[in-house]
Amino acid sequence: MTSDQLLTEIREANLTYLMLAQTLIRQDKAEAVFRLGINEESAELLATLSSAQVLKLASQNTLLCRFRVDDDMVWSLLTNHNTPKKVGNEATNRLHASILMAGRVSEVL
Secondary structure: OOHHHHHHHHHHHHHHHHHHHHHHHHHOHHHHHHHHOOOHHHHHHHHHOOHHHHHHHHOOOOOOOOOOOOOHHHHHHHHOOOOOOOOOOHHHHHHHHHHHHHHHHHHHO
16 A cells, blocks of 8 residues: 555545544434543534534544554453453453443543
8 A cells, every 4th residue: 555545545534533423423422422532522523513624624644533442451352362361251341341441431521
């Protein structure tokens, strides 16, 4: 993949993310704040962006979204990888990971 192709992919990901974020926020702001891992102030700002503003933001060369999974425990729970002791099933592990990530959202708020 060339550098230009990579930048095009980043811009497309940004546009998709911003459009999804706006849709989620407009449908249910509280749920969107939780699912997107953003604070209410950011949610309100995203909801009020015009189409032109969304396109301008999406054209950045840097991804606007980021992974909320930033530690080994959550990655292991989500992927069932490197789990020292297989406790529970996949659904239990996903629930545990969701609880850990939700706790991080409350730290942001």
